[in-house]
Amino acid sequence: MPSDSNSTSSNYSSGRDDENPNSDPNSKPEPQLEPEPEPEPEPEPNKNPHLIDQSLDALENQLASISMSSRSPTVTFEGEEEDDVESREQPKSMNGSFSEEIEAGGDADSLEVGRHFESDSKAESSGVNGENISFTWLDAPEVDEVERPLSPGSSGYAGEMGSTSGGDEIVDDDEDDSDIRGVENDGVLGSNNQSVSGKRHADEDDASVSWRKRKKHFFILSHSGKPIYSRYGDEYKLAGFSATLQAIISFVENGGDRVNLVRAGKHQVVFLVKGPIYLVCISCTEEPYESLKGQLELLYGQMILILTKSVNRCFEKNPKFDMTSLLGGTDAVFSSLIHSLSWNPATFLHAYSCLPLAYATRQAAASILQDVAGSGVLFALLMCKHKVISLVSAQKASLHPDDILLLSNFIMSSESFRTSESFSPICLPRYNPMAFLYAYVHYFDIDTYVVLLTTSSDAFYHLKDCRIRIEIVLSNSNVLSEVQRSLVDGGMRIEDLLVEPTSRAGAVSSHLGQPRPGAGTPGRTADGSIGIGGPAGLWHFVYRSIYLDQYVSSEFSPPINSLRQQKRLYRAYQRLYASMHEKAIGPHKTQFRRDENYVLLCWVTQDFELFAAFDPLADKALAIKVCNRVCQWVKDVENEIFLLGASPFSW
Amino acid sequence: MGCASSAPERSAGQIGGVNLDNGGANDPKNLKVKLVLLGDSGVGKSCIVLRFVRGQFDPTSKVTIGASFLSQTIALQDSTTVKFEIWDTAGQERYAALAPLYYRGAAVSIIVYDITSPESFHKAQYWVKELQKHGSPDIVMALVGNKADLNEKREVPTQDGIDYAEKNGMYFIETSAKTADNINQLFEEIAKRLPRPAPPS
Ligand SMILES: Nc1nc2c(ncn2[C@@H]2O[C@H](COP(=O)(O)OP(=O)(O)OP(=O)(O)O)[C@@H](O)[C@H]2O)c(=O)[nH]1
Ligand SMILES: [Mg+2]
Numbered sequence: 001m002p003s004d005s006n007s008t009s010s011n012y013s014s015g016r017d018d019e020n021p022n023s024d025p026n027s028k029p030e031p032q033l034e035p036e037p038e039p040e041p042e043p044e045p046n047k048n049p050h051l052i053d054q055s056l057d058a059l060e061n062q063l064a065s066i067s068m069s070s071r072s073p074t075v076t077f078e079g080e081e082e083d084d085v086e087s088r089e090q091p092k093s094m095n096g097s098f099s100e101e102i103e104a105g106g107d108a109d110s111l112e113v114g115r116h117f118e119s120d121s122k123a124e125s126s127g128v129n130g131e132n133i134s135f136t137w138l139d140a141p142e143v144d145e146v147e148r149p150l151s152p153g154s155s156g157y158a159g160e161m162g163s164t165s166g167g168d169e170i171v172d173d174d175e176d177d178s179d180i181r182g183v184e185n186d187g188v189l190g191s192n193n194q195s196v197s198g199k200r201h202a203d204e205d206d207a208s209v210s211w212r213k214r215k216k217h218f219f220i221l222s223h224s225g226k227p228i229y230s231r232y233g234d235e236y237k238l239a240g241f242s243a244t245l246q247a248i249i250s251f252v253e254n255g256g257d258r259v260n261l262v263r264a265g266k267h268q269v270v271f272l273v274k275g276p277i278y279l280v281c282i283s284c285t286e287e288p289y290e291s292l293k294g295q296l297e298l299l300y301g302q303m304i305l306i307l308t309k310s311v312n313r314c315f316e317k318n319p320k321f322d323m324t325s326l327l328g329g330t331d332a333v334f335s336s337l338i339h340s341l342s343w344n345p346a347t348f349l350h351a352y353s354c355l356p357l358a359y360a361t362r363q364a365a366a367s368i369l370q371d372v373a374g375s376g377v378l379f380a381l382l383m384c385k386h387k388v389i390s391l392v393s394a395q396k397a398s399l400h401p402d403d404i405l406l407l408s409n410f411i412m413s414s415e416s417f418r419t420s421e422s423f424s425p426i427c428l429p430r431y432n433p434m435a436f437l438y439a440y441v442h443y444f445d446i447d448t449y450v451v452l453l454t455t456s457s458d459a460f461y462h463l464k465d466c467r468i469r470i471e472i473v474l475s476n477s478n479v480l481s482e483v484q485r486s487l488v489d490g491g492m493r494i495e496d497l498l499v500e501p502t503s504r505a506g507a508v509s510s511h512l513g514q515p516r517p518g519a520g521t522p523g524r525t526a527d528g529s530i531g532i533g534g535p536a537g538l539w540h541f542v543y544r545s546i547y548l549d550q551y552v553s554s555e556f557s558p559p560i561n562s563l564r565q566q567k568r569l570y571r572a573y574q575r576l577y578a579s580m581h582e583k584a585i586g587p588h589k590t591q592f593r594r595d596e597n598y599v600l601l602c603w604v605t606q607d608f609e610l611f612a613a614f615d616p617l618a619d620k621a622l623a624i625k626v627c628n629r630v631c632q633w634v635k636d637v638e639n640e641i642f643l644l645g646a647s648p649f650s651w
Numbered sequence: 652m653g654c655a656s657s658a659p660e661r662s663a664g665q666i667g668g669v670n671l672d673n674g675g676a677n678d679p680k681n682l683k684v685k686l687v688l689l690g691d692s693g694v695g696k697s698c699i700v701l702r703f704v705r706g707q708f709d710p711t712s713k714v715t716i717g718a719s720f721l722s723q724t725i726a727l728q729d730s731t732t733v734k735f736e737i738w739d740t741a742g743q744e745r746y747a748a749l750a751p752l753y754y755r756g757a758a759v760s761i762i763v764y765d766i767t768s769p770e771s772f773h774k775a776q777y778w779v780k781e782l783q784k785h786g787s788p789d790i791v792m793a794l795v796g797n798k799a800d801l802n803e804k805r806e807v808p809t810q811d812g813i814d815y816a817e818k819n820g821m822y823f824i825e826t827s828a829k830t831a832d833n834i835n836q837l838f839e840e841i842a843k844r845l846p847r848p849a850p851p852s
Contacts, residue, residue: 306745307745325744326744326745327745328692328714328743328744328745329692329714329743414714414716415711415713416697416713416714416715416716416719417716419697419701419713419719420719420720420721420739421719421720422715422716422717422718422719422720423717423718423720424716424717424718424741425717425746425749439717457752458752458755460720464720
């Protein structure tokens with residue numbers, strides 16, 4: 001795994017242990033994480049594991065020569081507007097414009113940094129010659145002139161306009177959506193603060209300084225180079241840029257290869273090809289390639305959820321088919337998904353999380369859903385925001401965690417579902433990417449909603465009836481008020497992790513969701529002092545149950561209390577996750593790394609994966625002890641934090 | 652919390668997948684009718700419905716997904732009541748093919764355009780033709796020019812609406828969901844035009 005080259009770690013260490021003597025997960029007692037000898041530093045990974053074939057070399061040369069043209073650090077952003085205007089007529093400077101995109105926002109020093117390519121196959125394609133290259137390259141933008149069709153009434157969905165004045169810093173828009181200078185937003189708990197409505201900064205295009213400084217771009221385009229979606233800026237204005245991306249992809253594909261990753265200075269350009277649809281991420285966030293690729297997969301899945309894969313047929317009939325109109329009004333869905341990439345661990349864990357609830361409460365919900373599922377409902381989900389209260393599926397059908405994520409994102413980001421009950425076609429990409437299901441959606445209160453999915457397009461009145469029955473049971477058994485209570489003080493708080501594990505037994509069911517002193521003021525411990533985390537410097541943890549496809553994460557508390565810190569921690573987990581998953585997992589696997597921000601500990605068994613963050617000065621042996629205790633704690637409260645005994649999730 | 656409900660009353664013999672859809676109930680004093688709104692995205696279908704059902708106007712755009720279902724009952728002069736079961740459909744292009752799902756069996760259709768948008772007027776005519784071909788044969792149709800408050804930006808002359816509606820045997824009215832102008836009139840007028848079931852002898 002390409003270790004984070006950015007790592008400023010002064011004291012990085014990593015260890016893997018595949019030979020743990022306690023490795024049988026089924027044997028009692030529970031597996032214990034043992035302190036181990038201070039491990040060897042991870043060997044410098046091979047940065048270039050793949051053969052770089054000649055066609056890629058040729059492309060690299062192209063990029064290199066392009067990048068020379070803007071080499072001078074003083075070029076920066078002056079006069080770029082003009083450059084880009086010219087580029088509309090002169091393909092040559094358009095190439096220049098692409099390299100500037102890659103370098104946008106990066107410091108000038110990084111311009112000469114080597115870029116490298118990774119490719120799926122190692123096929124030789126030496127037949128490609130330079131002239132062909134430039135032909136494809138130069139021709140594409142002219143072929144794909146896009147005139148903007150006027151669609152009446154669509155103007156209302158353009159979304160808010162962003163400022164175009166740019167500061168000097170790269171703008172990371174995940175935290176602060178309103179201001180181009182995107183400074184730190186120290187609000188608490190990202191998940192509650194989404195204010196995504198339509199596209200942001202729609203006035204930007206690739207000529208805007210602000211656009212170039214965005215830290216992370218996402219694009220969807222068609223194989224003919226037509227823009228379909230762009231995170232920032234208006235798709236139509238980005239037609240030229242889109243054509244350039246298309247040219248790179250098709251150039252490499254023509255050589256029998258598939259371009260996956262281009263590195264250019266601080267930027268990574270990740271490509272994902274899905275039939276006639278190309279997805280591209282340009283990022284200087286230093287996330288691992290595998291993570292960015294996973295994010296593109298989710299983006300694609302979200303699109304399939306809205307349109308199904310049969311949209312591909314439109315391209316068979318007309319390769320130049322313009323798909324943007326089919327996604328009309330869905331900008332908020334995509335921006336909300338992209339936003340959740342930085343606060344929702346479900347996006348990289350491929351697991352879902354449950355709202356913590358007393359077992360009997362969840363059971364009450366489950367049994368009425370079960371009842372309903374017996375009457376022609378394929379899936380019934382009761383959700384609170386992005387968390388599951390209960391879910392049930394008919395017979396053998398199973399719901400993939402990614403589908404839950406995409407479905408809840410779609411529903412929560414589409415405001416109209418809150419107005420009244422709805423009946424809408426929805427495709428679950430992991431269940432069946434080719435066909436629509438029909439979703440009945442109804443909000444019981446501002447956070448809690450039910451989704452009933454069926455294959456029958458005329459089941460509305462039946463589903464409405466089911467919902468009424470569900471509603472009666474929920475209100476008779478106080479489920480909705482318990483849900484609201486859990487939102488306020490449910491969840492696992494590291495301050496509550498007791499030093500002596502034995503004292504927890506028996507007190508379990510009264511523990512979670514119980515009002516406690518200082519509840520509502522995160523970070524306040526029982527004695528009223530400002531929290532400094534859990535025992536042994538524990539700051540946060542995420543526990544993923546492999547059998548259940550579910551995870552639980554501790555509530556955030558100081559010192560991890562700003563959105564920026566939360567996001568940074570999730571990114572660290574994500575890197576850890578990627579590094580743990582790149583090889584076949586042995587029975588036990590551990591990783592312990594220390595840098596200036598955290599001690600991160602990861603423990604993977606056949607049953608679970610634990611990610612824990614500690615104070616950077618935490619003692620290793622103590623940290624390991626605390627991790628064992630966290631696992632025990634999770635076991636103790638598992639019937640409150642997980643949905644147990646749900647229909648089988650194996651597929 | 653109480654867990655009395657962990658054994659919820661099972662309503663055995665519940666309908667399974669049966670479509671309870673009906674265009675109009677047969678009690679002549681208490682009519683129940685299925686009504687569908689069609690028209691381009693952004694013309695104000697949802698705003699018209701929310702104005703009629705809840706008396707509200709929310710200027711922030713909430714593009715409809717699939718279709719929303721709402722109902723509202725009105726009382727007429729002759730002491731009959733009409734319960735409208737309203738399908739507010741999504742005008743986004745990707746849902747066009749699914750429209751039959753929602754207008755099937757509808758007794759009333761309201762086809763909406765935006766008086767500031769000739770394209771939406773054009774789209775309205777498409778929907779009229781579609782319903783003439785595939786809608787219920789005795790469907791009551793209304794053509795509505797919405798956003799009448801934006802008269803200074805008007806691009807579809809009132810007369811064009813009147814003429815087109817007359818040619819196609821439709822009721823015509825211009826409304827404003829924003830100011831509530833003509834919203835109640837629209838629904839009352841439709842209610843009056845409904846075919847009444849013969850009173851039981
Ligand atoms: N000035 C004015 N604006 C209106 C009126 N009715 C609706 N609007 C605005 O038009 C926009 C779209 O209205 P919607 O009711 O969401 O449009 P729709 O026809 O339901 O659109 P879809 O759900 O996408 O099919 C909103 O931003 C409203 O504020 C009106 O009578 N006058
Ligand atoms: Mg609407």
